[in-house]
Amino acid sequence: MSLPGQPLSSAFDEALAGTPAAGPRRDEGRSARREQLHLLVHSKTFIAGAIIVGFWVLCAILGEAVVPKDPLATDPLSDLAAPSGDNWFGTDRLGRDVFSRVIAGAQGILITAPAATLLGTVLGTALGLITGYFRGAVDDVLSRVVDAFLALPVVIVGLLAIVSLGPSKLTVIVVIGIVFAPSIARTVRAAVLSERELDYVAAARLRSERTPYVLFAEILPNVMGPVMVEFTVRLGYAIFVIAGLTFLGFGIQPPAPDWGLQVFEHYGLISGGFWWPVLFPAMAITTLVIGVNLLADGLTQAFER
């Protein structure tokens, strides 16, 4: 503030006033991210999802250490025992403890599904950045390829690839990653299309920045919101697809305690009244998918207001 007769440069004043004294303005800005966090923490959807997913993550980490029985130990004498105090979820056709296998099964899916989704997200984000930024011929060609990919049914492509490459964890990850990339690329492209028009991109060109810098250092951080949302949405879908592939016998191979595999091995026995080796792993798949989708919904609400 200037005193009468002592005029200060008001410009300097304005700058100084931007220091802590001008609290509210600073506050408003800093909070953009904090507000998102605040929304997340107070979103019931997100919390519910986090609890479910958190439970399965815990199972995946502790897994073998906490299960009451060895999930691989067969016991031909007590096969297909109904749930009891000894075997909470009963035993399967080889006498393995279903409860232990369900808990231990979390690990496999919680490695393959995120890995596959991550691969798809990285590929898709790069593709989306490039198609969105260059537009023109590059965009036309790549976008048509992407469209063609989107038209292919995921499970069929997955089946064909696994049949020709041989079933393995790595194959599942790579195949799903590649199949997922196009739809992530589309989302990222849409976000980049609006970002590239912003003047900070022109400003970068006005200091002769190289294109990779503009794409990955300038634009990418600004499209991370949609990318994260897309990642979680895809993660739920990946769990579903991997379980589906395994159920068809083309994913994880026995004797791994995989949920899809367990359903695959026992669904024929349901008609005989042996529901427990199918129901519990199926419920595990369902809850994990629901949990991840709840997380995705929570993130969407926070990031895309």
Added chain:
Amino acid sequence: MSAPAPPQAAPALDVRDLEVQYRIRGIWRSVLRGVTLSVAEGESYGLVGESGCGKSTTAYAVLRYLPRNGRINGGSVNVAGQDVADMSEGDVQRMRAERVSMVYQNPGSALNPTLRIGAQVAEVYTLAGTDPKLAEERAEGMLSKVQIADPGSVMRRYPHQLSGGMQQRVVIAMALAKDPSLLILDEPTTGLDATVEAEVLDLVATLRQEFGTSVLYISHNLDVIARMCDRVGVLYAGRLVEEGPVDAVFHDPRHPYAVGLLRCIPRGGVRKDRERLDTIPGFLPGLGAELPACVYVDRCGLAQDICSTEEPPFFDLGGGRHSRCHFWEQAHELPRATPPAPVPNVIEAEAAPVVRAESLSKTFKQEGHEIHAVEDITLALRPGETLGLVGESGSGKTTLARLLLGLTEPDEGSVVELDGKTVAGAIAKRDNDQVRALQIVFQNPDAALNRRFSIHRIIGRAITKLLHKTGSEREDRLQELAHSVRFDIRLIQARPAQLSGGLKQRVAIARAFAGDPRVVVCDEPTSALDVSVQAAILNLLAELQTDKKVAYLFISHDLGVVRYLSDRIAVLYLGRLMELGDAARVFRAPHHPYTEALLSSIPSAEGERRERIRLEGEIPSAANPPSGCVFHTRCPRKWGDICAQEQPPLREFEPGHFMRCHIPLEELAAKQGVTLDGPPIDNASPGNPRAPVPEPRASDAQEADDTP
């Protein structure tokens, strides 16, 4: 007041001690702190203030349409004698449907993009119970009332097929369709061109006479309020600090905030080499902040001890005037916050042009059409000179700037020269020295600064790339730049969103100056800022020019601002250069008829209501420009058939003064009511609206400045 109210009739709007709070991050924060105002039957009341003062909140509170996190926690709002707070949901709906209308800032988002115009306007009538057939007819009638030339065809169109000015007319038609007793206009012309704004303002004024509607007019633009309103209220930090008849308040403000606001605007032809603009130091208190006794004490040059201990009442000054200042009698003696010392001119008149464009053209291809965004422009900038670039939106100002910068590649045959040497059209093909010689300050700092980067990284990166400096050399340069744009180095690690608009623009300026540019394009650098911040930024730009001898290409739709900073002016229309000459010369008749129309469309807070030259119709499409002189379709001084047949060349009418017009200078002068002989050209003539005579207001301010 245009329609005096019957003595005992309730005012159209009566707001008493209104308090509104918003819940932000779990805390209720006060936005309005006891606003009292009343709009009489048929009166037009203006509400001014900078952004964040609570103008729009007042409007929303009147309609009981606050956002979900808002609440009225004190006071009352009476619309035509009825308390809005006591109304049921249904009553409120009925009030909004029948008695109070609102026109918003952005007409594009006020109209439903999926419905035809006809359906949207007719809906207002059908809601009131009119038969659909009849509603359609009435809608068409209403559209012709808002001066839409071909209402039948407009009814069948979708909003996106109309220009901004047309859209706003449709919104106004909808607002007036139900013959409301109160019309609230919230910045209705802020996004529009000056020429379109002038038309919309005329329309509102005409309609108000016809309908006798009471108006609450909200605007940050003092000039618009001066033109449109009978009385004005100045809002600051959610409190009315001054109120009174428009003329009185603008000619003799009695609150330091009003005084400051009026001094910030470059007006009356003031120029950088005559005096620096005054500014208002400090910031508006934040939402919900603890307020001192007098809300303005922290920014007031007149503040004494009493101001922080005793809340000033709303002093009655007589004549319907009020001021919330202990020292209202001395308000006009407010000391300047910025010394008036002018910024010396540093144009090197004899020097070779630093940048020159010859036959610069750009043709965009769109769905088989060729759009000549910029056509055959030749101009040059000398070191230390400011060339102002004016014209309506769509006239090619920004494209021209992007061509010079190399962000857009010009057509074959265009030449851009830097220091006499031809440079490549695309920036990728220019060498580092050429790249750093030409820089830009963008209009919107929010978009121009990467929101994920710290200020340190934003400026630092520019230094690294343009000057190849690293380590401590880079830090030194950063310090120096921050100092020269008066950016507090302590804020260097902040993100853009943590800074105010003015500070963000300072960062953008620092970045543009990082590599010691020769020419800086300023593309509407202050249009996103409040007037008090605008003044500080304009002062800074002028000072930097003097220090660094940099040339500016200054683009702005605000002719007062252009005039303040520019040495020469270029007027663009449909991508063609219509007039080019010394600033003083271009602003003075005889000038190009388009320039004349542009100048006469600016409202002025001086309150004089001049006869204006209207431009008929919309700016034609650049894909299909008119034959002959591109301006002939709208030209108020059209000379004859030659205008439609032959494109006039850019002729040098006087030394250094170029115009693209068929009309001889003598005749143009006669038409514009000035004579050519006898120095200087007759300033006082009525046909010469922007004559650079020191208007009474300007001289008042001058006296006031000298007093302390």
